[in-house]
Amino acid sequence: MLLTIDTSPPAARWMKDSLDRSAFHRTIPVVAARLSAVKMGSVLKAEVMRGLIINLPKVRTVVTDPEYPDSETKLILLRVQHEVDLTAASRSYLESQNASLTTYNIELDYNYWTADEILHAILPEELLDGSPTGFSMMGHLAHLNLNDEYLPYKHIIGQVILDKNKRLRTVVNKLDSIDTQFRFFKMELLAGEPNYVVEHSESDCRFKFDFSRVYWNSRLQTEHARLVNMFQPDEVVADVFAGVGPFALPAAKKGCAVLANDLNPESYKYLAMNVKNNKVSDRVRASCEDGREFIRHAATRLAADPMPGFLGPSLSQSQRRVLSQQQYPTSQPPPRQRIAHFVMNLPDSAITFLDAFRGILASSSSSSSPSSKSAIDLAVLYDVMPMVHCHCFTRESEREAAERDILHRVEQRLGCVLSAENEVGLHLVRSVAPNKEMYCISFRLPHATAFEELPPSEPIPQ
Numbered sequence: 003m004l005l006t007i008d009t010s011p012p013a014a015r016w017m018k019d020s021l022d023r024s025a026f027h028r029t030i031p032v033v034a035a036r037l038s039a040v041k042m043g044s045v046l047k048a049e050v051m052r053g054l055i056i057n058l059p060k061v062r063t064v065v066t067d068p069e070y071p072d073s074e075t076k077l078i079l080l081r082v083q084h085e086v087d088l089t090a091a092s093r094s095y096l097e098s099q100n101a102s103l104t105t106y107n108i109e110l111d112y113n114y115w116t117a118d119e120i121l122h123a124i125l126p127e128e129l130l131d132g133s134p135t136g137f138s139m140m141g142h143l144a145h146l147n148l149n150d151e152y153l154p155y156k157h158i159i160g161q162v163i164l165d166k167n168k169r170l171r172t173v174v175n176k177l178d179s180i181d182t183q184f185r186f187f188k189m190e191l192l193a194g195e196p197n198y199v200v201e202h203s204e205s206d207c208r209f210k211f212d213f214s215r216v217y218w219n220s221r222l223q224t225e226h227a228r229l230v231n232m233f234q235p236d237e238v239v240a241d242v243f244a245g246v247g248p249f250a251l252p253a254a255k256k257g258c259a260v261l262a263n264d265l266n267p268e269s270y271k272y273l274a275m276n277v278k279n280n281k282v283s284d285r286v287r288a289s290c291e292d293g294r295e296f297i298r299h300a301a302t303r304l305a306a307d308p309m310p311g312f313l314g315p316s317l318s319q320s321q322r323r324v325l326s327q328q329q330y331p332t333s334q335p336p337p338r339q340r341i342a343h344f345v346m347n348l349p350d351s352a353i354t355f356l357d358a359f360r361g362i363l364a365s366s367s368s369s370s371s372p373s374s375k376s377a378i379d380l381a382v383l384y385d386v387m388p389m390v391h392c393h394c395f396t397r398e399s400e401r402e403a404a405e406r407d408i409l410h411r412v413e414q415r416l417g418c419v420l421s422a423e424n425e426v427g428l429h430l431v432r433s434v435a436p437n438k439e440m441y442c443i444s445f446r447l448p449h450a451t452a453f454e455e456l457p458p459s460e461p462i463p464q
């Protein structure tokens with residue numbers, strides 16, 4: 003009878019508060035054939051031995067003989083537990099090779115099993131259907147989002163995940179609360195070092211940030227790439243809620259000039275650091291102000307103080323060599339004065355900021371802006387209106403209802419109806435929770451909104 007070896011770890015359902023690695027030990031006795039080392043190759047390949055040689059992950063088939071460690075004999079481990087379970091043919095074949103049979107103890111310990119296997123041995127039976135071992139990873143830090151039923155075991159879960167993933171040094175669990183203003187997750191240390199400053203790569207850029215004090219969501223990687231793909235390298239992008247730069251930096255790397263803003267001073271600090279570290283200081287202007295103020299002044303400030311012209315993407319030396327045949331402007335290109343895209347990823351409330359676009363290009367706005375040097379004709383500069391990419395949530399799960407709901411809220415804030423000339427597009431970014439979908443609505447800013455002459459006394463609706 004062939005052995006179906008049970009290699010699962012011993013159950014340890016009494017463990018709750020802390021991990022006892024020594025509880026995970028299992029001895030599995032198997033039959034082994036003692037053979038001269040020179041015969042090993044042919045015996046392992048012999049047809050008659052097929053299916054009889056042990057094949058367990060991380061367990062060697064040929065081992066040193068513990069009884070005769072210095073002899074030239076070795077042991078082949080077999081998949082049976084008793085000699086009588088060997089087939090007659092295999093027994094006589096092994097005899098013909100001068101093999102003798104013995105018992106060998108396979109010793110498995112904590113290091114042998116995966117995180118899932120260890121946790122299956124610890125967690126109560128009723129929790130065994132799911133697995134709490136999923137996490138997102140930022141640099142050396144793993145971020146878990148444990149369901150309530152796993153919370154009594156959170157420190158053990160954290161420790162097992164830390165042990166089993168060599169690149170990790172810190173494991174945290176997301177807490178229910180989120181910082182309402184700056185959107186970063188509150189978290190609790192489960193295992194490892196209390197070090198939340200991580201270094202993480204996305205879209206060929208290096209990001210450094212304190213995950214306990216700024217917003218970062220690795221699930222948005224595709225969305226970051228999707229928008230950056232839309233930008234032309236010679237365009238100017240204004241990122242109203244830039245965080246630590248996941249839109250701004252890749253856009254700058256491809257050549258865009260970027261105005262990147264975030265109100266969280268910690269985000270601004272790491273944004274500025276990341277701009278420097280990724281060597282795009284010449285094409286990113288970072289700021290730390292309220293999004294509404296940023297929107298109101300971005301166009302007039304840029305017109306008065308343009309960004310350098312497009313000189314080609316930011317390339318490594320090797321990329322430069324490969325692309326040396328391509329033609330990028332060599333003479334001084336014209337400075338960039340016109341914003342082509344506004345990015346607004348603050349889905350909880352970005353739509354409520356849209357009224358800040360009212361009148362941003364109006365003559366009253368350009369002449370009253372503190373940074374305008376002289377009368378800049380924004381009407382001439384903005385012969386093409388900027389695209390606005392505004393992220394938002396909706397409770398509507400049906401596409402058409404979601405579209406109606408989002409469009410209605412956007413139009414209310416803009417103070418006008420969007421039509422075909424506004425090139426409206428709606429993109430489902432992800433389902434965040436039941437009845438909570440995240441969308442990005444993109445549209446060309448209506449001329450009437452941007453050039454609306456607001457009476458000086460009329461306050462901008464909040």
Ligand SMILES: C[S@@+](CC[C@H](N)C(=O)[O-])C[C@H]1O[C@@H](n2cnc3c(N)ncnc32)[C@H](O)[C@@H]1O
Pocket residue numbers: 183184185216217218219222242243244245246247248249263264265266269291292293294347348349
């Ligand atoms: C959802 S995060 C997006 C960050 C980044 N763009 C990304 O895609 O990962 C929103 C950002 O908006 C910033 N924020 C919140 N309120 C703001 C405001 N009134 N003005 C400017 N930035 C704000 C937060 O600090 C946070 O970094």
